Amino acid sequence: MLYKRYIEIGRVCFIRLGDDIGKSGVIVDLVDQKHLLIDGPDGIGRKVLRLNQVALTDIKINIPRGCKTKTVRTAMAKEGVEAKLAATSLVKKFAAKNAKAQLGDFARFKNRVAKTASNRKIRSTVRKLKKSS
Amino acid sequence: MAHTSRNSTLPGGVPKLSRSAVYKKRALYKRKKVATVPAVKEVALTKTKTVAGEKNGGTRTVPVQKSPRFYPTEDCKTPLKNRRVVKPTKLRGSIVPGSVVILLAGSHRGKRVVVLKQLPSGLLLVTGPYKINGVPLRRVDQTYVIATSTKVELPALPAIGDEIFKRKGKPTKNEKEMFVDNAGDNSYKISAEKVALQKEIDALVVPAVKKVDMLQSYLRSRFTLTKGQFPHEMKF
Secondary structure, eight states: OOOOOOOOTTEEEEOOOSSSTOOOOEEEEEEEEEEEEEEEETTHHHHHHHHEEEEEEEOOOOTTTOOHHHHHHHHHHHHHHHHHHHSSSHHHHHHHHHHHTTTOHHHHHHHHHHHHHHHHHHHHHHHHHHHHH | OOOSSSEEEETTTTTOOOHHHHHHHHHTTTTOOOOOOOOOOOSEEEEEEEEOOOOOOOGEEEHHHHHOOOOOOOOOOOOOOOOOOOOOOOOOTTOOTTTEEOSSTTTTTTTEEEEEEEEESSOOEOOHHHHHHSSOOOEEOGGGEEEEEEEOOOOOOOOOSSSGOOOOOOOOOSSSOSSSOOOOOOOOOHHHHHHHHHHHHHHHHHHHHSSSSHHHHHSSOOOOOOOOOOOOOOOO
């Protein structure tokens, strides 16, 4: 199978563009070829999003099409979606990118110094290994 | 007895009651105050002066206040009095004594320096410290500066004002000489007082900087932008 993550009712999505960036919701219904009805916990609520605003995850839950927000939330809680999401690379990468953007000038300087120091070490080790081989 | 206004305002800014209605309401007919008119002091407008010389009539009546010799041909309105009070420039909330700041203009552009305080002129007093990155005690406008979130805990510093930064003016013409002597070396030389003050300040600020890990090397480095870095997207 080429594709493993399908756009289907119950598919958990990560929102990558728009006002709700970084949050996750569940596909509740399809509006048309390019729009989804997504519902999620308190932070998002029920809204229509474009397909390109969203990235599909591996997680899928069992919900009937067009069900109420309450049903979605209880289903999410039952399946433990929040914990599974925290383990996905999408969420982890977004958190790391966000943390990096929040760094101040001093923190950026310290990171740069640490990076050059570690790179130097790596390069010297590699050179030594090349010489010995 | 003091009371809130006996009148009210209708929509449109129109008072509800007329003047006479308010007069009645306030019972001012009972409370008329008659001011006592102060007695008008008799001030002499002329005085008599004795005049010398036999043929000059002995005395002359002369006005006490002479009318002015010159006065404008037309009566013009005088401009209103200027009651402006000069306040020091409001300092950005992110700039505090001890905050590290990036200079954006001048010969020291890109250098990270420590803010000591805001001077009465509104400018920031800034120092490298000189020992660390070669920026002396300098005045800088807060608009030419990026404030970072890093702050240094400064000890009590000696009082410094705008006076030490005042430069000596160019030599002006003497009454007797035709030309101004500008041939001599008029380049700016740092006064010994400034050097001593710089040493004193450095002795206080540098230990405070050294307390924080890597802060000294941070102040030594210059701020640069690399690919993909956009100042409006960065947090300082």
